Amino acid sequence: KAGVTQTPRYLIKTRGQQVTLSCSPISGHRSVSWYQQTPGQGLQFLFEYFSETQRNKGNFPGRFSGRQFSNSRSEMNVSTLELGDSALYLCASSLAGQPNSPLHFGNGTRLTVT
Amino acid sequence: KNEVEQSPQNLTAQEGEFITINCSYSVGISALHWLQQHPGGGIVSLFMLSSGKKKHGRLIATINIQEKHSSLHITASHPRDSAVYICAVEGDNDMRFGAGTRLTVKP
Numbered sequence: 001k002a003g004v005t006q007t008p009r010y011l012i013k014t015r016g017q018q019v020t021l022s023c024s025p026i027s028g029h030r031s032v033s034w035y036q037q038t039p040g041q042g043l044q045f046l047f048e049y050f051s052e053t054q055r056n057k058g059n060f061p062g063r064f065s066g067r068q069f070s071n072s073r074s075e076m077n078v079s080t081l082e083l084g085d086s087a088l089y090l091c092a093s094s095l096a097g098q099p100n101s102p103l104h105f106g107n108g109t110r111l112t113v114t
Numbered sequence: 115k116n117e118v119e120q121s122p123q124n125l126t127a128q129e130g131e132f133i134t135i136n137c138s139y140s141v142g143i144s145a146l147h148w149l150q151q152h153p154g155g156g157i158v159s160l161f162m163l164s165s166g167k168k169k170h171g172r173l174i175a176t177i178n179i180q181e182k183h184s185s186l187h188i189t190a191s192h193p194r195d196s197a198v199y200i201c202a203v204e205g206d207n208d209m210r211f212g213a214g215t216r217l218t219v220k221p
Contacts, residue, residue, distance in 0.1 A: 033209070037155075043200065043211040056207045088155050103147065105157040 002027065004093050006106035013113050018079040021109045025072050025093030031055075031101065032074035034066060037088040037108075046089075049074055078111075086113045117141050120201050120212035127219050133188040135215045137201030140182065147202040148175050148186050151214070157200075160186070191219045 005024040013019050025032050033056075034046040045058040049068035066076040072093070078085055090108045094101035119138045127133055137146070148160040161168050161175040163184065168175050172191075177184040188195055196219050201212040 035209075042213050043202070045209045045211075058208055090155070090157060092157075102162050103149075103159045105149075105159065108155045110155070 004091060004104050004106035006089075006091055006109050008109060009107065011109060011111045013081050013111065015081055015083060015113060017081050018077060019081060019111060021076045021089055021091075021111075023074045023076070023091035023093075023106060025074070025091075026104055029093035029095055029104070030072055031094045031096060032068055032072065033092050033094075033103070034074070034076050035090045035092070036060075037090060038084075038086070043090075046076070081113045083113050085111065087111060116213070118201055118203055118210050118212040120199075120215050122215060123213065124216045125218070127191050127217070129192060129219055129221050131191050131219075133191050133195075133217065133219075135186045135199050135201075135217070137184045137186070137212055138182060139184075139201075139203045139210075141203065141205060141210065143203040143205055145204040146177055146184050147204065147209075148184075149200040149202060151198045151200060153197075160199075188217075191217075193219045193221050195219050 007022045031050045033048040035043050037043045048056040052068045063079045068074045088108045088110050092103040092105045094103050117140050121136045145164045147162050150158045150160050163177040172189045174187040198214040198216050200214045203210050
């Protein structure tokens with residue numbers, strides 16, 4: 001079974017631009033969650049989607065949004081990029097979603113904002 | 115005070131040593147996860163616990179819900195165990211993470 005696939009692996013953007021990241025979950029998994037990892041703040045929960053609906057959301061501004069398609073693939077969008085958005089963005093899929101389902105992580109997208 | 119505290123922050127061990135990493139949390143949880151992150155960023159889920167103890171190979175994870183504390187043990191440590199180990203607690207609506215423990219196992 002293929003693992004969780006995130007594209008692209010690396011991305012360089014300029015302040016003020018927007019970016020879209022993609023996450024393809026393990027086949028059969030209906031939940032996709034997104035996380036931001038920075039040296040200063042560590043790992044932080046962004047949001048979780050289950051069956052095309054956002055179920056949970058972390059404490060991030062509205063510039064961070066996402067969606068999930070009928071095939072469970074998910075996209076995350078960040079608008080009006082700021083330097084502080086430079087981070088490793090990870091997604092994870094699970095069979096049933098939070099709570100209490102093991103998570104399977106992708107390798108992440110490393111975003112650099114200049 | 116962070117809601118999820120890990121200790122120690124850094125740990126260096128000799129190959130073969132028994133290792134313990136601790137995680138204390140202050141919020142109500144439905145599950146606790148132990149994650150392993152190697153250089154380059156990829157994260158592997160090691161355990162998901164809501165009570166008791168789990169074992170997988172040389173790794174053992176325990177949780178005490180009353181004391182709000184979990185431990186990850188590595189027996190007979192090996193250089194390939196060198197990684198950052200992260201504790202994550204899952205509530206009803208979100209997930210919160212410890213800062214991680216950087217483990218280096220020397221041959």
